[in-house]
Amino acid sequence: MPTPAPAQRRARLTRRAVLGAAVALADKAGIDSLSMRSLAQALGVVPMALYKHVANKEELLDGMVDVVIGEIDALVVGEAWKDAVRHRILSARRAMLRHPWASQVIKSRTSPTPQALEYMDSMIGIFREGGFSVNLTHHVMHALGSRMWGFTLEVFDSSLSSESLDPQVQAGIIHEMAATYPHIVEVAIGADLEGGSVVGLGCDDQFEFEFALGLLLDGFERLRQQGWESASH
Amino acid sequence: MPTPAPAQRRARLTRRAVLGAAVALADKAGIDSLSMRSLAQALGVVPMALYKHVANKEELLDGMVDVVIGEIDALVVGEAWKDAVRHRILSARRAMLRHPWASQVIKSRTSPTPQALEYMDSMIGIFREGGFSVNLTHHVMHALGSRMWGFTLEVFDSSLSSESLDPQVQAGIIHEMAATYPHIVEVAIGADLEGGSVVGLGCDDQFEFEFALGLLLDGFERLRQQGWESASH
DNA sequence: GACATTAGGTGTACGGTGTACGCCCGTCAA
C-alpha cells in the first residue's frame, strides 16, 4: 500500500486554480500585494511552482484580466442596439467594480488577450446589426474608448498596425484574424479600403480624439441651452 | 589658492535639474528604465543623492507630471468657451504626445498635485464663464473625464470626500481649498448645497458614468440617423 | 579671516521583487 494519501495530498495546481487564487488575492489584499511569492504562499506552494502554469507575471495578469472579462454578461439577443450596448457596458462596469484592481491592470496591459478581442468583436457586432456603417462604427468605438471596459482609457494601440513591413505577411495576418474576429477586421480595414489603400492600418488617433471630444462638447452645449439639471444632484 | 576649481566641479543638483533629467530620461529610454539608480547615473551622482531633492520615487513622478502640465498652453482670454476648452485640451494632448510616458504616469497617480488642481480649476472656470451652471459644469467635467488631460481616465477619486468624519474639520479644509481653487470647491459642493446637505461630498460615480455614456450614445445615434461619414477615412 | 551651521553628496546595507537553472520525486505508459 504505497503512498496511502498522507493527510490528503494537496490537489495539483492548475492554471485555472492559479488565476482564481490570484484574482481572490488581489480582491482581498489589493493588487500591490500580489507578488509571485505572496500568491505562491496563498496556494501553499513555492514561488517557482507557478511558472509551470504561467510563463511569467505578465501572463498571470493577462489571465486575471480574462477572468474578469469572463464575468461580463453575455449578449442578450433581440435588444435595440442602444440598450444592448448600455447593458453590456454597465455589466462590464459591474465586473470592474467587483474587482477594483482590474481597471488599473487592464490599463497597464499592452496588447489585448483573445478574450478581450472577442468582447470587442461582439460589441462591434451590436453596432453593425443596429444599422451603423463600418465607418461610423469605427469612430464610435474610438469615442467609447475604454468606457467600453467600464472605465476610460485608450486602447487600439497598434494591434494590427505593427510595422511588419511586408504587406503580404500583413495580409496573411489580417485574413487569419478575420476568421476569428470578423467585425474587428472589417472595421479596422474597412475605412482604408474605401480610400483604395490597404496599407496604413493604423488609424488617425488625432482625428479619433477630436471626434469624441467634439461629440461630447456638442452634447454639453445642447444640455446647456436647455438649462438641463440632473434630478439627484 | 584653495580649491582652484578642479576641472570645473560639477554644478550642484537642484530639484529642477533632477526633474528635468528624469523627464529627459523617460522621453529617451522609456518610463520603465527610469529607476532612481539609472537617473542618478545619468546625473553623474550616487542614487541616494536624489533623495535630498525628492522625498521618494512617488514624489519624483509627481514632479515629472507637473513638468508636463507646465507645458500646457496658458488660457487665451476672449475665446468662446467651446474654443477655449478645445484649445486647452488639444494643447494638453500635444504635451502628452511629446512625453508618451506621461499619460501612464498620470493614470497611476493617486492624488492630484497642486499644478494639476490649478489646471482643472481654470478649466472649470472656462465653463462657468461660458454660462454653464454649477450643476452642469460638475457633470460636464466628469464626462470629459481624463480627456481633459489629453487622454482618458477616471480622476476625482476622493480628494475631498475623505472620511475625516468630523464635519467641522472637513468644513475647514473646504474653506481653505476654496481660497486657492474656488471653482473646484464650488462645483464639488455646489450640488449638495442645493440639496440642503453639505456632507457626502463624494459624487455618484455611477450616475456620472451613465451620464457621459448616455451623452455619447445619443450623439452616436444622431450621427447614425444623418448617415454621417468622416471625410478622411 | 575664523568658525559654526547646515545642506548636499557618499557608501553601505536591508528587504523586497521577478525569474533562470537544476534537482528530484510521483505518476503513468509500455
Next chain:
DNA sequence: TTGACGGGCGTACACCGTACACCTAATGTC
C-alpha cells in the same frame, strides 16, 4: 519493472526603493 516526463522544490542572481550614518563643501555670523 522500467523509463519518461511533468510538476513542485531550492538555490541563486540581478535589480529595485530607500534607511542610516558619515563626511565634505558651501554659507551665514562675528
